[in-house]
Structures are given as structure tokens and as C-alpha cells.
Amino acid sequence: MAELENMHDNEIKKSHLPSDLDLRVKTLETLLTEKGLIDPETLDALVDTYENKIGPRNGAKVVARAWVDETFKLLIKENCSKVIKEEFGFKGRQGEHIIAVENTPKIHNVVVCTLCSCYPWTVLGLPPTWYKSAPYRARIVQEPRSVLAEFGTIIPKEKEIRVWDSTSELRYLVIPQRPLGTDDWTEDKLASLVSRNAMIGVSLAEEPPL
Amino acid sequence: MNGAHDLGGQQSLGPINPESESSESVFYHNWEKKVFAITLACGFLGKWNIDEARHSRERQHPVIYLSNSYYENWLAGLEKLLLEKKLISQSELTTGKSLDINKKSIAPNPHKAMTIISAGSPSNSEESKPYKFNIGDIVRVRNNHPAGHTRAPQYVRGCLGSIIRKHGVHTFPDDNAKGIKSGENLYTVRFDSNTLWGQDKHELTNIHIDLWEPYLSIE
Structure with a gap:
């Protein structure tokens, strides 16, 4: 069993090594560029977009707004994509x-895509490695409390857990509970408590420092 | 397809071992950045859709699928699609040398690419169809095991759930993966965790899955 449990670690290590992959991908990139199927500048722009421009700070702004503005919260629960396009672009x-x-x-909500890696890119950017990993995708639908405990998140057994498996093109965004002791906080400051x-x-919003 | 990608409820996969959020990177290797960007850029050519892309990654031997890292599975799927759609030949892939002389570029430039990203590609349809099911209805997921692409996970097939939300007509993935555009009503269905995994668990947990009408029957 210890051997099996180490498999995931080994896979992660393996994914950090392969120089043959560098070569294989470079060869493919050269070929596709020569054939006029890709533009190298477009590749750079795409990487820059998802490394630097679109990420979880977007989502944190949405959550902070929902914490301070009840009407906004109701609106995003009705039609989130339309509202955040209008309000935040x-x-x-x-x-x-x-x-x-x-x-x-x-109620505590948690999101997964058991079949691949569906994830709300416009508000969270690209998913982290663990979200795409086999153990998370396999286990969160069957034993969410144990999985959340591995993230340090203890959900009491009296509290309902709602798991959302993203099997369609719908994408799920959790609005965490607003931490206590933040009544006089500005929206910007509140956003700093909202982790990806x-x-x-898999986590709760951060507590304000004492 | 009952492939290795259909992971919900699989056991003995070990702990999650998540990295702390503050120490993560979006990509860990240059080749991962390239695979991500080339996959998106080739997708912009419009030669395949998202379900064909998903299915290209699923159609691998389970041992390979599970031992590959995430972007290795993307790379495997991308190479398969480029070959199947005849955008490249096997000998070109092997040698990295193009056999086309003076081929005119059809690649979107950065501006065009960003326009495509920003527009997105909604999967819902203007067309509406009468709903077969209503909110509150108890439905059973049909016990079908199609050989092709499907988005009804194995762990809910044959199980009872209740309709909690209706989303109108969305592109039906089973057809879309074959290059056939069709639309079906989409619902969010709630399953009591105890009905999925055993009544003795007494878990206060509900699992929600988006399922298209053809996956469901009324109880």
C-alpha cells in the first residue's frame, strides 16, 4: 500500500524530469510553425495571458463584492457570467x-471535474496540479471530508457538503463565508482574504490577523 | 468510454499531497507552457471541437493515461488530432520537417487569438426544446456504457437523483465528439452520497452533476 501511495509522488517527480519532452515539443512547434499552423508570437501571448493576466485575483474581486453587496450576490447566483462581464470585464x-x-x-461547497479538468478560467486562471490529479478527482466525490482534511479544512459532520462535478460546460465558483471581524473592511482589503x-x-477564507 | 479518465470513486490512488498555494507555479517546465499554448492555438484553427479534444486524451491505454503527467496527456491528444485531421503526417511528426513548400500561414496572430479567448465559445443554444423533466423530479441515470465519448460518469449510472436546476439546450458531447453538432436539455442532478456509495455511511453530503436529457429516465 505504501508503494501505491507513493505512486502519485513519483508521477509528480517524473513530470519534473523529462528532457525528451522538451525535444518532442520543440520538434512539434517547429513543424507546426513551418506549416503555417501556429504563430510563435501567439504562443507567447497565450502563456503570458494565463501566467500573468488571468488568475484567481479576478475571482477574489467577485467574492469580495458579493460579501459587501447583497444585491450583487443575488445577481451572480442568478447569472454570474453576465454580471461579472458587465461589472469587471x-x-x-x-x-x-x-x-x-x-x-x-x-452548507459547504467544493468543486471538481472527475472526467478531466474543467475549471472557471476567467475567474481562477488555470487549475493547480492537485485539482487535475487522479487522487483528487477520484476521492472528492466519495470521501470529501477526508480530502478536505488533507487540505487542513475540517467540516463538522452536521454540516452538509455539496460537491459539484463539472461534467458540462457550466463552471462552478464557490463564494466562501465572510470571516468574522471584517465588518469595517473595504472591498479591496476583503479580497486579500480570498484564496484560490x-x-x-478546499479551504475557507482566511481569518483577519488579530 | 469507460476509460481511465473516468476517475470518480476510484480507490487506492493515495493522498492528494497538494502544494501550498503560495509556492505553486502556473507551469513547471517550458515544454508545459508550449503544450498548453500550441493546443489552444491549434484549437483556434477550428478543425476540432472541445469534446473531440477531450476524447483524444481519453483514448489512451489506462496505464499510459494514469502514468502520464497532465500536459503529457494533452500532448498525446494533440498529436493524435493533428494526425487524424491530416494537418500533419506521421513522417512529418517523426522528423519535424514540413513536407509542404511555401505553405501560406493560416495561424491566428496574437490579436486574433486574444479576440477568440475573450469571446469564449458558449455551449448553449438559442433553440429551446420542451423539458422532459422538471425541478424536483426523481430521475435515474441510464445504465449505458457507450464506446465513444460521454459525460455521464460511471459512478452515477443506474443511480437515482433529483433535478435541481434546468439550463436549457447545450451542445450534446456524445455527438459533438463525433463532429456532429446537436443540442439537448441540460440539468443539474443532485445525488445523495449515501445512495452512490452505500447507505451505511450516513454522510450529509450531496453530489451534483450536470447531465443531458438523453442520459436520464424518469422513475
């Missing part, structure tokens, strides 16, 4: 149909 690929799900004292993990639902 967050729009486009892998964010066409976002559903916002709200954590409450009685909290918007997937």
Missing part, C-alpha cells in the same frame, strides 16, 4: 457559463 474562454455557489453556516483554494472549496 471578466469574460471569455472557460467562463461562459459560471454558476456561483455560496457557503453558509449549514477557498474559491474551489
